[in-house]
Amino acid sequence: MNSFDLFGYHLLNHWAGHIPLLDTTMSFLAQYALEIYALLFVIAWFVLPKPEVKRRNALVVMGLAGVLALLLNVLLAHLWFRPRPFVTLKQGSFTQLIPHSADSSFPSDHAAGSFGFAAGSWYRAERWVSISFTCLAVLVGVARVYVGVHWPTDVIAGVIVGIVSAVIMKRFSDKFEPLTRWVMRILGFKAYDKKQGGNNIA
DSSP, X not given: OOHHHHHHHHHHHTTTTTOHHHHHHHHHHHHHHHHHHHHHHHHHHHHSOTTOOHHHHHHHHXXXXXXXXXXXXXXXXHHOOOOOHHHHSOTTSSOOOSOOOOOOXXXXXXXXXXXXXXXXXXXXXXXXXXXXXXXXXXXXXXXXXXTTSOOHHHHXXXXXXXXXXXXXXXXXXXXXXXXXXXXXXXXXXXXXXXXXXXXXXX
């Protein structure tokens, strides 16, 4: 194991088990990031003005970027198996706050998915969405090391996968507008299209 991972891991993990409130917060973030993102996504979708297409399409891009990041992670995990810290390190030299299977540690699925969502939000999303998703992604990455289930470079690799996934999805963002409009129609929202003179389009 390289010195950077050992230093970064112990730098964060040595706090685990000493501050109950911090332990609870980090454990929650490490385990339930997907549910938090889903809640923020739903809130953002319904807070936007009903006719708004572009910013809702940005939410769709965010979601698809997160999904793509997780799919890429599955491929990478099959190409390179890396043991998790609680498998590699000597018992008593670390604190593991949450249960986890001893599957491949690299890259971090949570970091990849989180930064797929976050980086996807950097394109046309509401400012509060971008800020909240990005801050949450950073906290999730830190939490995965803090609770003892990932090495720092697992998280860094996940960040890269997430950002790359967002860049790929943003290139095809216009292709997703029909899907966005379809969902809006199902929910009874009228789409405002500037290209057609500002008419509301079902």
